[in-house]
Amino acid sequence: MFSIIKHFFAFAGDHRKRLQLGILYAFLNSIFHAFQIGALYIVLMAIINDAVTSSTAWTSFAIMFVSMVGGIVTKDASTMADARGSFHLCADKRTEIGDRMKYMPMGYFNSNSLGSITATVTSTMEDIQDIAPRVLDKTIHGFIHAAVITIMITAFDWRMGLIVIVGILFFLLVNLLMQRKAEAISPARVAAQSALVGAVLEYVQGIGVVRSFNLAREASKTIDRAIAECEKQNIGLELAFIPFMFLQSLILKLASVGIVAGAIFFFLNGTMELSVTLMMLVSAFLIYSQLETAGSMSALLRTVDLSIKRVEAIKGISLMDEAGRSIVPRDFAIRGEGISFSYDRKRIIDNVSFEIPQGSSVAIVGPSGGGKTTLCNLITRFWDVDEGAITLGGRNIKDYTLDTLLANFSMVFQRVYLFNDTIANNIKFGNPDATMSEVREAARKACCDDFIMALPDGYDTVVGEAGATISGGEKQRISIARAILKDAPIIILDEATANVDPENESKLQAAMTELTKNKTVIMIAHRLKTVRNADQIWVLSGGRMIQQGTHDRLMAEGGLYADFIGMREKSIGWKLGQLETASV
Numbered sequence: 001m002f003s004i005i006k007h008f009f010a011f012a013g014d015h016r017k018r019l020q021l022g023i024l025y026a027f028l029n030s031i032f033h034a035f036q037i038g039a040l041y042i043v044l045m046a047i048i049n050d051a052v053t054s055s056t057a058w059t060s061f062a063i064m065f066v067s068m069v070g071g072i073v074t075k076d077a078s079t080m081a082d083a084r085g086s087f088h089l090c091a092d093k094r095t096e097i098g099d100r101m102k103y104m105p106m107g108y109f110n111s112n113s114l115g116s117i118t119a120t121v122t123s124t125m126e127d128i129q130d131i132a133p134r135v136l137d138k139t140i141h142g143f144i145h146a147a148v149i150t151i152m153i154t155a156f157d158w159r160m161g162l163i164v165i166v167g168i169l170f171f172l173l174v175n176l177l178m179q180r181k182a183e184a185i186s187p188a189r190v191a192a193q194s195a196l197v198g199a200v201l202e203y204v205q206g207i208g209v210v211r212s213f214n215l216a217r218e219a220s221k222t223i224d225r226a227i228a229e230c231e232k233q234n235i236g237l238e239l240a241f242i243p244f245m246f247l248q249s250l251i252l253k254l255a256s257v258g259i260v261a262g263a264i265f266f267f268l269n270g271t272m273e274l275s276v277t278l279m280m281l282v283s284a285f286l287i288y289s290q291l292e293t294a295g296s297m298s299a300l301l302r303t304v305d306l307s308i309k310r311v312e313a314i315k316g317i318s319l320m321d322e323a324g325r326s327i328v329p330r331d332f333a334i335r336g337e338g339i340s341f342s343y344d345r346k347r348i349i350d351n352v353s354f355e356i357p358q359g360s361s362v363a364i365v366g367p368s369g370g371g372k373t374t375l376c377n378l379i380t381r382f383w384d385v386d387e388g389a390i391t392l393g394g395r396n397i398k399d400y401t402l403d404t405l406l407a408n409f410s411m412v413f414q415r416v417y418l419f420n421d422t423i424a425n426n427i428k429f430g431n432p433d434a435t436m437s438e439v440r441e442a443a444r445k446a447c448c449d450d451f452i453m454a455l456p457d458g459y460d461t462v463v464g465e466a467g468a469t470i471s472g473g474e475k476q477r478i479s480i481a482r483a484i485l486k487d488a489p490i491i492i493l494d495e496a497t498a499n500v501d502p503e504n505e506s507k508l509q510a511a512m513t514e515l516t517k518n519k520t521v522i523m524i525a526h527r528l529k530t531v532r533n534a535d536q537i538w539v540l541s542g543g544r545m546i547q548q549g550t551h552d553r554l555m556a557e558g559g560l561y562a563d564f565i566g567m568r569e570k571s572i573g574w575k576l577g578q579l580e581t582a583s584v
């Protein structure tokens with residue numbers, strides 16, 4: 001238990017002081033509580049000695065008053081310090097995790113489900129924020145209270161102090177066993193919580209598919225199962241603790257009875273004064289009151305510890321650019337030498353080499369699943385190559401920090417993501433310092449100024465969750481405006497195949513022409529015209545660069561590329577072989 005409390009304070013970092021202040025107040029609170037025993041002693045002494053005067057009443061009243069007011073003030077101060085400390089602590093940790101995520105290897109996200117990551121920054125952090133201060137407050141408070149009272153009782157009569165201590169030791173033994181039990185079963189509860197968050201996220205993200213295929217019942221079954229598992233784990237946890245809590249309570253009650261019996265025994269054999277005996281009898285059942293609460297709350301300490309470990313696990317992931325330096329490339333030529341890459345054990349890019357001179361354009365084509373997107377992700381270091389090296393301006397991309405590397409790239413994906421924010425801010429994402437006139441200029445170049453100005457709030461229109469209130473083609477043009485505003489020297493772009501009606505198509509082409517003007521361009525190409533006009537064409541199939549050159553050269557060479565073009569020109573369609581979809 002104490003190791004968990006220590007762990008929590010180490011985790012709290014700079015916020016430790018505020019939380020420690022909470023403990024100090026809890027300590028003072030216990031002392032104020034202990035005053036009550038003193039007041040009781042004064043009254044009892046006066047009654048026994050038949051010396052009750054108004055001064056006895058006033059003195060005991062004053063002590064009780066100070067005890068009460070001091071108790072309330074220190075309790076509030078302790079709760080406030082704990083709450084403030086834990087809220088600020090969690091706010092900082094969440095920001096820290098968000099910042100770190102930008103620099104984590106993509107493999108981390110691949111092997112950790114969205115549910116698990118989301119649960120960590122939401123419900124797990126909530127556990128730390130809400131449960132931790134309550135649990136720590138009650139637990140620490142309970143033990144400090146027990147310690148202060150034990151010292152007081154011992155000061156009156158060491159034999160009674162011994163009985164109090166024996167009660168506490170038995171209590172601690174049961175508490176230890178309960179902690180062990182909690183250690184064994186808490187992970188399943190946390191896992192069930194993550195699974196529930198994951199199931200809900202998946203349901204919400206796939207709501208379109210769920211509706212269109214009328215799968216509401218099927219999809220909600222997964223959530224129902226996750227809820228049932230969560231319920232089972234939570235109830236299981238509570239049930240598992242009941243015997244321990246019962247035993248803890250029983251021990252403390254027996255110890256209280258022991259105090260009563262001891263006091264009477266010592267009084268009868270003449271070794272304890274009546275006043276002390278009476279005081280022991282009255283306070284016997286007050287001594288352990290706080291400790292009992294601490295015992296029941298301490299069952300949750302394990303959950304807090306587990307939550308901290310989950311957050312630390314994310315913080316412990318080494319960042320991709322830890323060894324990187326701020327580098328301004330001498331030029332924007334890109335080279336790949338013998339690069340290979342696997343997702344898990346599956347080889348996706350196999351010994352690929354290339355050279356992209358500054359200002360030239362590359363069209364990547366090939367069957368679906370051939371590795372086109374993966375290759376682009378390697379160039380921008382979303383993933384790290386397993387073998388070989390990629391250089392930008394003659395320097396290995398691993399030498400750069402991610403920020404200085406990615407400052408050189410603008411990316412336009414087919415699957416556009418717009419944030420739930422104004423259109424202006426969505427475009428500004430490419431350059432947060434841009435002025436409004438620069439934003440509009442970029443939007444004009446991306447052919448989206450007209451439709452934005454026609455919206456009720458123009459550039460201040462808030463796009464719905466995931467950009468739901470804007471058409472697919474419009475979203476794509478906004479994402480191009482974003483990339484134009486960034487004005488990076490290298491453009492990586494996945495040419496749109498979807499959402500393109502003829503009007504949109506021409507606007508999209510105009511937007512792309514603006515974006516790629518005078519830039520180094522790497523494009524996953526789908527339109528024949530784009531491919532033909534590229535300075536070089538890469539044909540990727542099964543992760544291998546099977547052809548590389550200009551359109552004329554590749555046509556003359558024959559092979560997969562010529563087959564693609566042949567099929568396209570004969571309007572056979574986009575199919576290659578049985579089911580593969582060629583991206584040309």
Ligand SMILES: Nc1ncnc2c1ncn2[C@@H]1O[C@H](COP(=O)(O)OP(=O)(O)OP(=O)(O)O)[C@@H](O)[C@H]1O
Nearest residue numbers: 110343348366367368369370371372373374375583
């Ligand atoms: N994050 C990932 N984890 C594991 N495997 C992946 C991941 N992303 C892609 N793959 C696999 O890697 C292979 C290459 O995928 P990639 O997306 O690079 O192909 P592509 O040529 O761009 O395909 P398409 O034209 O259909 O977009 C595929 O077999 C795919 O299933």
